[in-house]
Amino acid sequence: MIIEKLQEIFDDILEEEYQILMETTRDEVPGWDSLATINLVVAIEEEFEIKINIEEVEASFKDIKSIVQLIESKQA
Secondary structure (H helix, E strand, O other): OHHHHHHHHHHHHHOOOOOOOOOOEHHHOOOOOHHHHHHHHHHHHHHHOOOOOHHHHHHHOOEHHHHHHHHHHHHO
């Protein structure tokens, strides 16, 4: 499932465990800053074999639900 893979990616990129949920927002996750966002985008693109453009990053990388929806739309 997507959320489990995202959890692994977040743990790896942020170098600490923080349980993410669908309703988790960027502001709630320690260390989720602009540099982490870039690293998350690269890791998500590689893991899910998708491409994410800058507009999608700006629109979707605010909370986990939006990221999951973006991934689902790219895999459809």
